[in-house]
Amino acid sequence: MAKAKFSASHSAVEAILTAAIPLFAQAGFSGVAMRQVAQAVGISIATLYHHFPDKSTLYLKTIEATFADKAEGMAAVLAETGTPEQRLQKFVLRFTEMMSQDSYFRRLLQRELLDGDETRLRLLASQVFKAQFLNIAKLAQELAPGCDPHLMAISIAGLVLFHLEMTPLRQFLPGGCPEHNQPDIIARHVTALLLGGVPCCGNK
Amino acid sequence: MAKAKFSASHSAVEAILTAAIPLFAQAGFSGVAMRQVAQAVGISIATLYHHFPDKSTLYLKTIEATFADKAEGMAAVLAETGTPEQRLQKFVLRFTEMMSQDSYFRRLLQRELLDGDETRLRLLASQVFKAQFLNIAKLAQELAPGCDPHLMAISIAGLVLFHLEMTPLRQFLPGGCPEHNQPDIIARHVTALLLGGVPCCGNK
DNA sequence: GTCTATAGTCGGATAGAC
DNA sequence: GTCTATCCGACTATAGAC
Structure with missing residues (x-):
């Protein structure tokens, strides 16, 4: 009973969140007006406020939806077989590809690292990272016993994410070219660096 | 002649920029109101607009001042003697310390990587990074001949910067503790990773 | 659930006196 | 150079009809 009603409401909320993700990713919380969101969905502001009590809640729900996805x-991305080296290589490649594809998620992540309150940071940690973080840390321990797994896990993810963060700046730096933004190029470089240390191309 | 006048104007502009840096670093362009800046300096809005034609220009000048500093x-940070390994170690340590200290610069850098237009990104590249980037790339070539120096330079800086970016999230991730945010801990980890590859603590 | 209309506030920016 | 006073558009949020 009341199925149609609930379903309609549900899809309206989904449509709003779908429209809000690219807007907040592009301009951040204070850079987006509720009018813009309403216009992007094709509804009035009043309808938007019928589904979300205020802008902060809309933003939180948008973040939650993005992170849950x-x-x-x-x-x-994980659960691979093979030697630790092979598993690292596969993880880095898949992680790079996944992060390259979803620039909205990446931008929202960057914005949360700058502006996230404790609630949203806890959400980010527990929903998005915690499970994979433990797997990476475990893999790092196999590859580098005695090394701090927490620092290693952040370094592995960070190498990939920072190269993607630098995409807009790269073209203005010495030696930068569009190829450096390709996922497979980044993944190969990161893998070689992690497995070989600085002489990363000597062992190719 | 007209020295006092010019000097007064100069220090007023400086006072405004000094007050604007932490505000824009904290909340970003759209998160700061001109009224806030005026209040932080202790002047009226009209006076603020006497020195800067609009908000965009104030923001640009704020970025320019921060980056020039x-x-x-x-x-x-550079120009060291010793083996390439020693020079890398010293560079990473000093770079980490320098970036740890100035969170305003770090936040403005993060914000520009998200929202910077071409003008400001060119400024960032040429003023802040270009000179050091070439030095790091050169050092990387000594340590890893045949490896792409552009990718290596970004990886070296990125390892340090990403660990600092993760500071607010670290406490919610497995194994994270306040000590992981200390510059010397981060620098040691990054150096070991770069010089030794993943088995970074086996050679301590 | 969705709308039009609007309240009330805050934003960037300006006029003109001193 | 600095101020008070103000304009006015944009913003968040709500009221009330359908």
């Missing part, structure tokens, strides 16, 4: 995808 | 400091 990503948490699902992240689960498929 | 940093460009000076960056010059002192």
